[in-house]
Amino acid sequence: MRPVEEHAATVAGLVAATGSETVRLADARDRILAADLSSPLALPPFANSAMDGYAVRAADLHGFPVTLPVPEDVPAGRVDGPPLAPGTAHRIMTGAPLPEGADAVVQVEWTDGGLPGATVTVEKAVDAGQNVRGAGEDVTAGELVLPAGTVLGPAQIGLAAAVGAAELVVHRRPRVLVLSTGSELVAPGEPLRHGQIHESNGPMLAAAVDDAGGEARLLRFVPDDVAEFLSTLDAALEQPTDLVLTSGGVSAGAYEVVKDAFAPRGVAFVKVAMQPGMPQGAGCYEHAGHSVPVVTLPGNPVSSLVSFEVFVRPVLRAAGGHPHPDRPRVRARVSESLRSPAGRRQLRRGRLDAVTGTVSPVGAAGSHLLAALAHADCLFVVGEDVTEVAAGTEVDVWLLDPVR
Amino acid sequence: MRPVEEHAATVAGLVAATGSETVRLADARDRILAADLSSPLALPPFANSAMDGYAVRAADLHGFPVTLPVPEDVPAGRVDGPPLAPGTAHRIMTGAPLPEGADAVVQVEWTDGGLPGATVTVEKAVDAGQNVRGAGEDVTAGELVLPAGTVLGPAQIGLAAAVGAAELVVHRRPRVLVLSTGSELVAPGEPLRHGQIHESNGPMLAAAVDDAGGEARLLRFVPDDVAEFLSTLDAALEQPTDLVLTSGGVSAGAYEVVKDAFAPRGVAFVKVAMQPGMPQGAGCYEHAGHSVPVVTLPGNPVSSLVSFEVFVRPVLRAAGGHPHPDRPRVRARVSESLRSPAGRRQLRRGRLDAVTGTVSPVGAAGSHLLAALAHADCLFVVGEDVTEVAAGTEVDVWLLDPVR
Numbered sequence: 001m002r003p004v005e006e007h008a009a010t011v012a013g014l015v016a017a018t019g020s021e022t023v024r025l026a027d028a029r030d031r032i033l034a035a036d037l038s039s040p041l042a043l044p045p046f047a048n049s050a051m052d053g054y055a056v057r058a059a060d061l062h063g064f065p066v067t068l069p070v071p072e073d074v075p076a077g078r079v080d081g082p083p084l085a086p087g088t089a090h091r092i093m094t095g096a097p098l099p100e101g102a103d104a105v106v107q108v109e110w111t112d113g114g115l116p117g118a119t120v121t122v123e124k125a126v127d128a129g130q131n132v133r134g135a136g137e138d139v140t141a142g143e144l145v146l147p148a149g150t151v152l153g154p155a156q157i158g159l160a161a162a163v164g165a166a167e168l169v170v171h172r173r174p175r176v177l178v179l180s181t182g183s184e185l186v187a188p189g190e191p192l193r194h195g196q197i198h199e200s201n202g203p204m205l206a207a208a209v210d211d212a213g214g215e216a217r218l219l220r221f222v223p224d225d226v227a228e229f230l231s232t233l234d235a236a237l238e239q240p241t242d243l244v245l246t247s248g249g250v251s252a253g254a255y256e257v258v259k260d261a262f263a264p265r266g267v268a269f270v271k272v273a274m275q276p277g278m279p280q281g282a283g284c285y286e287h288a289g290h291s292v293p294v295v296t297l298p299g300n301p302v303s304s305l306v307s308f309e310v311f312v313r314p315v316l317r318a319a320g321g322h323p324h325p326d327r328p329r330v331r332a333r334v335s336e337s338l339r340s341p342a343g344r345r346q347l348r349r350g351r352l353d354a355v356t357g358t359v360s361p362v363g364a365a366g367s368h369l370l371a372a373l374a375h376a377d378c379l380f381v382v383g384e385d386v387t388e389v390a391a392g393t394e395v396d397v398w399l400l401d402p403v404r
Numbered sequence: 405m406r407p408v409e410e411h412a413a414t415v416a417g418l419v420a421a422t423g424s425e426t427v428r429l430a431d432a433r434d435r436i437l438a439a440d441l442s443s444p445l446a447l448p449p450f451a452n453s454a455m456d457g458y459a460v461r462a463a464d465l466h467g468f469p470v471t472l473p474v475p476e477d478v479p480a481g482r483v484d485g486p487p488l489a490p491g492t493a494h495r496i497m498t499g500a501p502l503p504e505g506a507d508a509v510v511q512v513e514w515t516d517g518g519l520p521g522a523t524v525t526v527e528k529a530v531d532a533g534q535n536v537r538g539a540g541e542d543v544t545a546g547e548l549v550l551p552a553g554t555v556l557g558p559a560q561i562g563l564a565a566a567v568g569a570a571e572l573v574v575h576r577r578p579r580v581l582v583l584s585t586g587s588e589l590v591a592p593g594e595p596l597r598h599g600q601i602h603e604s605n606g607p608m609l610a611a612a613v614d615d616a617g618g619e620a621r622l623l624r625f626v627p628d629d630v631a632e633f634l635s636t637l638d639a640a641l642e643q644p645t646d647l648v649l650t651s652g653g654v655s656a657g658a659y660e661v662v663k664d665a666f667a668p669r670g671v672a673f674v675k676v677a678m679q680p681g682m683p684q685g686a687g688c689y690e691h692a693g694h695s696v697p698v699v700t701l702p703g704n705p706v707s708s709l710v711s712f713e714v715f716v717r718p719v720l721r722a723a724g725g726h727p728h729p730d731r732p733r734v735r736a737r738v739s740e741s742l743r744s745p746a747g748r749r750q751l752r753r754g755r756l757d758a759v760t761g762t763v764s765p766v767g768a769a770g771s772h773l774l775a776a777l778a779h780a781d782c783l784f785v786v787g788e789d790v791t792e793v794a795a796g797t798e799v800d801v802w803l804l805d806p807v808r
Contacts, residue, residue, distance in 0.1 A: 025592060026622070029611045043774065046598055048771070075659045077588030079599040093659060095588055095703070097599040137773050146778065153805060154712075158608030158705050159778040162601070166593030184481030184499055188429060189570030193503040194450055195483040197566070202563030211558055218430070224739045255479045255497060299499070301562050308558075340535055368454070370447065371543050374563040376548065401557055 001273040002280075003384075004310065004345050010268075010282050011311045014293035015243055015319045018172040025161055028152045031170035032213070037146040039163035047098040049074075051131040052113060054089040054120050055102035056286040058128040065121045073116035091116050105131035138215040139163065149387035171321030174214040174242040176203045181222045181229070181257050182248045182299055187296060198401055200370070201247040201304050205297070208308050212316040224249065224257035226344075233261075237287045242319065244292055245312065248299025248300070250279045258296050267294050273384055275344045275365065276303035277310065279324050301370045305348050309379060309398070327398040332380070338389040340382040349376035352397055376386040376400065405677040406684075408749050410712065413684050414672075415714075415715045418697035419647055419723045422576040429565055432556045435574035436617070436725040439552040443567035446540035451502040453478075455535045458493040458515060458524055459506035462532040477520035477676045478503060493544035495520050502536055509535035553727040568610065575725030578618040578646040582609045585626045585633070585661050586652045586703055604774070605651040605708050609701070612712050613649070616720040621645075628653065637665075641691040646723065648696055649716065652703025654683045662700050663744055671698050677788055678708035679748045679769065681714065705774045710751050713783060713802070731802040736784070739764040742793040744786040753780035763801050780804065 020034035031097065050221040055074065060066070068089040072082040076095040084090055084101035089106070091114075092098070104126040114120030139145055143160055146152075152160070152168070185199035186192055202220040209216035217239070219249060222232050233244070249258030250269060259269050267283030281296035281322055295312055297304045309327070335358050340346040348370050350359040357379050363372025379394040382389055389395070424438035453459065458480065464470070472493040476486040480499040488494055488505035495518075496502070496509060508530045518524030526703045531735040543549055549563055550556075556564070556572070564572060589603035590596055606624040613620035621643070626636050639647070652663030654673060663673050663685070671687030685700035701714055713731070721729040735807050738763050752761040753776050767776025785800040786793055793799070 025607045026610065028662050029614055041596070044772065045596055045601060076586060077599060079597040081598055095586075095601070112787045133772055138773050141406035143775075145775055151805075152611075154608050154612035155709060155774070155778040155780070155804075157505035157611045158604045158709065159774050161592045161607050162774050164592045164602045166591065166594070182499075183479060187570065188565045188568045190568075192445065192449055192568070193483040193484055195481060197449060197499070198568045200562045203559050203565050206430065207556075207561045208558035210433055227705065301566065305559060305562065362512075368448065368537055369542050369549075370559070370566050371549055374559040376559070401555075 001271045001278070001343065004272060004274050007270065007272045007280055007282065007309050008170065008311055011295055012315050012318070014282060014284065014295070015315050017321065018174050018242060018319050019171050021172045022167050022169055024167055024182050025157060025165065028157055028160070028168050028170060031152050032169070032268050033148050033150040033168060034171045034240065034321055035148055035169040036144050036148050037160060037163070037165060037168065038142055039139045040141065041164060042141045043139035043162055044133050044135055044137065047135050048129060048133050049094055049098060049105045051105050051107040052093050053105045053131065054122070055084055055092040055099050055105055056089045057084065057086060057102060058104040058130070060087055061106070061122055061125045064125070065123050067119050067121045067174050070114055070116050070118060070120050089120050103128040103132070107131060108347040109333040129213045149321060151322070172318050174319045176209045176214045176216050176243045176245050176316070177215050177236055177241045178209060178218045179200060179222050179233070179244065179246045180220050180248060181224050181246065183224050185221060187220070200301050201299065202230065204301060204305060205245060205308060208305065208313065209316065212313045213320045213322060214316045224255065226257060226261045226265045227297060229257050229261045233252070234287060237292060241292055243293045243316070244285065245297065246294070247297045247304045248339060250281055250296045250298060262294060267296065269296070273343055273344045274310070275346045276300065277307035277347070278344070280307065280311070300368055302368060302373050305373060306379065310347065325401065330397050330399065331394050332357045332359040333392050333394055334380070334389055335391065337391045338382060340386055340389065342387050343384055345384045347379050348382065349373050350378045350380045350397065351376060352399070354376045359395065405675045405714045405747065407567055408676060408678050411674065411676045411684055411686065412715055415699055416719050416722070418686060418688065418699070419578065419719050422578050422723050423726065424573050426571050426573050428571055429561060431567065432564070432572050432574065432615065435556050435572070437550055437552050437554040437556065437572060438575045438725055439573040440548050440552050441564060441567070441569060441572070442546055442548050443543045444545065445568060446545045447566055448537050448539055448541065448583045451539050452537050453496045453498055453502060453535060454507045454537050455511040456497050457509045457511040457535065458526070459488055459496040459503050459509055460530070461488065461490060461492045461506060462490055462508040462530050462534070465510070465526055465529045468529070469527055471523050471525045474518055474520050474522060474524050479555050491553060493524050496587035506722060507532045507536070511535060542790050555723060555726070558651060578720050578723045579644060579646045580618045580620050580649050580720070581612045581640055581645045582613060582620050582622045583607060583637070583648065583650045584624050584652060585628050585650065589625060591624070604705050605703065606710060609649060609651060610710060612709060613720065614718065615727060616717045618720045619725045628659065630661060630665045633661050633665045638691060641696060644723060645696055647720070648689065648698045649701065650698070651701045651708045654685055666698060666700065671700065673700070677748045678714070679745055679750045680704065681711040681751070682748070684711065684715070697731050704772055706777050709777060710783065731804065734801050734803065735798050736761045736763040737796050737798055738784070738793055738799045739795065741787060741795045744790055744793065746791050747788055750786040750787065750789045751783050751788050753777050754782045754784045754801065755780060756782045756803070763799065
């Protein structure tokens with residue numbers, strides 16, 4: 001059987017980095033910067049008031065209370081910049097540019113609130129620089145503010161806007177064509193006959209692709225005749241596609257359309273030393289002169305999603321420029337003793353108690369327990385060389401989204 | 405000054421739970437279930453084969469090798485259910501329904517792979533039940549599979565599909581109208597004159613709303629004349645709105661359009677004992693016979709986003725049905741000594757080293773350091789009654805998205 005790392009490396013080698021595209025700031029949330037963003041300007045761009053009050057020369061304030069004429073009013077956004085003559089005070093609002101000649105701001109609370117055109121009486125002294133935000137205190141002109149690889153959340157989008165970026169260069173999301181096959185499958189909402197089940201891998205894997213930063217396109221109930229399968233696939237590949245992801249049709253049985261279609265066309269089908277998720281496939285399919293990466297996952301939903309976590313998610317995130325392709329990993333002690341098959345890496349579904357550092361298995365090792373997977377908040381790993389794990393043994397834990 | 409908790413309670417009291425709506429499974433990712441989802445069927449719905457192989461009666465396998473006729477082929481999806489006569493074997497594929505009369509499956513690897521219509525020779529015994537997935541092993545009919553409040557990720561969507569749900573009842577996302585005002589503001593991409601800055605709060609807060617599970621509608625550069633402000637607002641409120649969120653125009657200065665427009669119309673403007681984020685407002689604005697909640701945040705971008713974290717994010721998440729409205733919180737020791745104003749709760753931007761349990765401040769306490777906020781991965785809290793924090797003191801830490 002193929003070691004897990006070898007198959008992971010094979011899949012990683014198939015999917016190239018996606019390149020970049022330019023998006024508007026309003027569409028940038030959760031995207032990943034593809035180029036360093038430097039600021040063309042200082043932040044603040046000009047010295048400005050941190051308070052509502054009066055712009056003064058600190059040296060003019062002595063012999064309190066001191067009364068000064070207020071020749072001008074400087075609201076935020078005033079652009080004509082009236083200079084301050086010695087012995088005077090301009091009324092100034094928070095964020096308004098500090099007048100030339102002023103070196104401090106007295107907050108309105110320390111004054112009588114005198115109006116522009118009249119006078120203001122000041123009660124207390126201020127130091128030079130007090131209540132002034134200096135130009136460039138936050139960011140200097142030319143400074144690298146957001147390096148390539150930054151994932152853009154609200155604060156990063158705010159900073160990009162503040163330095164004047166109306167658009168951002170981000171990694172293009174990997175485009176993934178998700179196919180599901182299987183003649184036993186019926187759409188959710190439709191009645192089942194004996195022997196039929198609802199198709200769940202399509203929507204599940206499409207959600208997993210989107211969750212990994214990709215852009216899923218879903219094609220369900222692809223016919224399981226090889227010629228029809230291939231013509232459906234070729235039609236779908238007329239749209240640009242970075243990866244074809246299938247589920248089902250890859251085990252040892254007869255009637256395995258994915259294997260029958262792809263095995264003679266560039267995709268290698270292998271047994272990987274893993275439980276669940278042994279039957280895997282990876283390769284390139286030729287379409288219209290292009291080589292399109294293909295990864296085939298097993299059809300059982302739990303095997304399918306666990307295989308996606310192991311082989312596909314980190315590769316999609318890396319291709320899309322994510323700085324942390326892997327799930328966060330911690331060590332924890334298992335709450336009970338476990339068995340695992342010799343020579344296969346087991347990925348168990350679990351729930352982590354972070355306070356005690358204990359991970360409890362959710363459901364048995366059986367690969368078909370989808371309800372257990374939906375109640376897990378982590379996966380944990382039992383190594384290939386281990387067949388029995390005593391309670392209290394430390395294992396590697398992969399954190400799924402903990403605050404879902 | 406108003407205590408932080410009191411203002412938080414005021415804001416929480418304004419925004420009602422949003423109610424529910426029905427979405428297709430394909431649109432359900434990251435939505436939150438508003439009703440318990442029980443399964444109308446068992447999973448698996450019928451006993452089925454866990455292997456590719458031969459459905460047998462375990463008792464028929466003795467005197468190895470044993471050769472049995474193979475009257476039928478049962479691929480996955482075969483719905484006519486041919487029963488198994490004693491002393492025979494049906495070829496069966498993974499997931500196919502176990503024939504009536506069979507009680508076990510012999511994997512193909514333990515046989516000569518005989519074809520349907522001929523015979524199969526079996527090398528080894530199996531126990532009754534071996535390689536069979538019993539009906540209802542995963543989920544029993546009527547079982548609650550996903551409780552209300554579940555956040556729908558890939559595994560949950562897969563489970564919902566498997567139990568036949570084509571649509572899900574989820575909490576409606578809170579609709580938030582984001583307004584930004586300020587005559588000093590210029591759109592990113594446009595040149596600045598002295599005294600002007602780029603508008604950053606609008607896209608930042610819109611992203612923060614979306615990030616909190618809301619649906620932001622952004623209205624920038626709202627005029628700062630009161631009558632024009634109100635007519636712009638009223639026009640925008642013709643669309644259903646759960647919350648109006650403004651930034652700017654609320655401090656002690658003159659020319660504060662948000663305060664001038666809302667203070668006589670149901671919104672209370674207060675000083676909250678917090679740094680940054682002292683000037684806050686909250687209340688209800690009457691529009692066309694409806695009472696629309698309004699929260700006014702300060703205009704400085706850092707104050708604005710920190711205030712959003714403290715007052716708005718948990719309320720939006722709670723209104724949208726999220727089971728964990730608050731940021732995950734941990735305790736950590738500060739890496740250096742800090743000062744904080746008496747009587748105000750300070751929210752510092754920080755970076756957490758989870759391995760050593762240490763939080764380091766990013767940037768100074770000054771509220772205008774947007775670059776520092778964009779490089780923080782947490783906020784940490786210095787209490788109202790504390791003015792000096794020694795290095796090594798434990799503080800409360802709010803985790804922002806750690807793997808961005």
